[in-house]
Amino acid sequence: MGLSLRHPENGWFPVAAAEDLPLRHVYAGQLAGHELAIWRADDGNINVWEDRCVHRGVRLSIGQNDGAELMCQYHGWRYANRTGGCTYIPAHPADAPAQTICTRTFPAVERYGLIWSSIDSLGDVPTVDVLVDVRDTVELVVLRSLPFDATPDHVMERLAGHTFAPASNLRPDAEPAIACDPMPGLGVALTSTAGRHSTTVVFFVQPVDADRSIVRPVLVASDGEAIDLDVLIHHAHALDDLRSLVEGEAKSREKPPKLSPPFESVADPSDAHREPRSAPLRVRVASKYDTATGIMAFELAPLGGALPSFQPGAHIDVHLPNGLVRQYSLTNGPHETDVYRIGVKLAIPSTGGSTCLHENVREGDVLAISEPHNNFTLRRDALQTILIAGGIGVTPLLSMAKTIARTGLDWMLHYFVQATDHVAFAPDLDRLGDRVATHLGLGADETVIELERILATTSEHAHVYICGPAPMLDAARRVASDSGWPDSSVHFEYFENTSVVSDSSEFEISLARSALTLRVRSGETILEVLRANGVPMPSSCEQGACGTCFVRVIDGIPDHQDVYMNDAEHAGNDRVATCVSRSLSDRLILDI
């Protein structure tokens, strides 16, 4: 197999038994000096991660597995199943963690009742003939593993002389004969025979560190052979005897220095996210189905590896075959990391985006998408969360509801929708139970009355999240304001900027960090001028609705034309939407 315990970072080794990963547990493992936090999410996916929170270096193995995310015990940073991307930082509850905050992950494969991993992920998980050839007629029994304070080579050497009795004849006077079949770099297969009784056990050697090993035996039980607790105890005690021998010898041998694997630093944040309208991901349309009248659901699966982590409220840019770019919110909860699920409403009249997705894109097609951006973040520390959705605006709020429902905090989702057949993602809503209130077919005035009822009682411990068509969203914001809700507790996301944007003014922008002064002429946007002059700018909706292209204003009075910021934020004049907003003063000094 070309593997060597002398170079334990090259190759695959068992790092845990499958039964070591019960529900909501974090197993503490180690391979080639790398300490590992190993956990199984409720969806069955196994994560093998570096056992270190990137924040303060605390071991993630003492953290909490909530079935979808692993939470560090120290400051509560949360990491997503599959990618290890940070999804929430309690000390910054209103901010989306940077995509680059990510724990180091290693591959995980379940085979022979063991979890296998590899530091450098080269090659494939080894196949062991004795365990594979007969797998249909035998049962594999994972025996008790044992850590040895001895080098992997030393353990391999002594395992060759290990003895045990056949499973069907444990009598001490059986005097079995042992046949040894070495598996270089991996372990040894031993067959014990006494009379007509015979049992094969494969002993894998896991190189924990230069001076430490774990022996993981797997017993091949013949057809119908009962492997009871006595057999497990026999093997555990036999291996314990071998350990005493090996560790006794190891005391007089020279101890190799421990491996000191480097901790890789968190990646530089100047990643693809800063590039204009980048679509670094390719996804396959795994599923496309009607979820309500005029609304198609799309499930987007990765072509390989895992999809980048996301937080509730996040959206992706979808680059369509016809060249258009459209934003869609993810409906996923934190426990749904295998595909991105979006809902697309057929716009009438369509400007080409929703028609293309509804009519031209088929299952199996490959689409280019951006990483998830999140400018509509959910606090996970509000004692009460009120989610108000209008029509297709339910998509980001569904993601939020799925998240908050896992916490035990108080929440409610109010879904204003035309009629029952317009209710999108009904099965998901059903699973959320009676905290989802559907308000069917209300006219504008009735909607306001219902909103007044919902928002009647303000609380400093509550936060409100609103998404829906502009008239409904405007009404909800007005009702919230009239009911005494502070702007800081009311969060919203418009699909689009329906107000008329004026681009007639002319002004100067000074870039404080780049020492550049540029002229924005009528008909041009700040964003266009920046890009034309080689300043890389992220953007998404390019109509002042999503918040992606905002920059900080150091001096000058912006002429706000976005619908992303609230009135207080507009009055603060410290940020500007470069895609639509302009300047009331002759010059804007920008912090870029």
Added chain:
Amino acid sequence: MITLYDYILSVNCYKLRLLMSILDVEYTSVPIDFYPGWEHKGAAFKKINRLGHIPVIDDDGFVLRDSHAIMVYLASKYDPARRWYPVDDARLLGETASWLLFAEGTTNTASAARLHVNLGYDFDLAAVQAAAHRLFRVLDEHLWFQEHRRLDWVASAGHPTIADLAIFPDIALSEEGGIARRDYPALRRWTARVQRIPGFTAMPGIFPIAPAAVAENRPS
């Protein structure tokens, strides 16, 4: 009313807080300045316990010392189901007593290492750490066998006993004494089970953990 002569960082006091929390027994905690004041060695406290150590309880004038003796007393008096100290089953009671004695061993090794590192005690650190690892190996093997008997606890009952609570804090705080538990997966799973016992309470260094089985997106 029960008075507990208490110190927040003491594993032996914590065992009693844990048991009383699980049994929902009310008590008043009287803090003793164990470190750095050595109040338990002072003349005043020695009138309460001639041996000069904590914990001690006073239950309406009945004064009792030694954590494991107090656990026997509290479980016998305040657990009407007679499960935590299972006097109705001779074998189970014997096992419970045996593992209570095992806890003396973990206290004298793992917790001794912690006292040496944290609270200025003078032990042979390497020796107590090595002795703790020997006990941990035995306990990890026992718990692995118990799991394969479909049993979750140190004694062979379908429920925990005071023996689990007596051993638990020495194990759960072992890293403070430089004793890693990475080698003991069955032991780590068992500590997680103890942390999920209804009524579990924390102490500095020992966290509660979320329930293992929360219904996904439960409605209320």
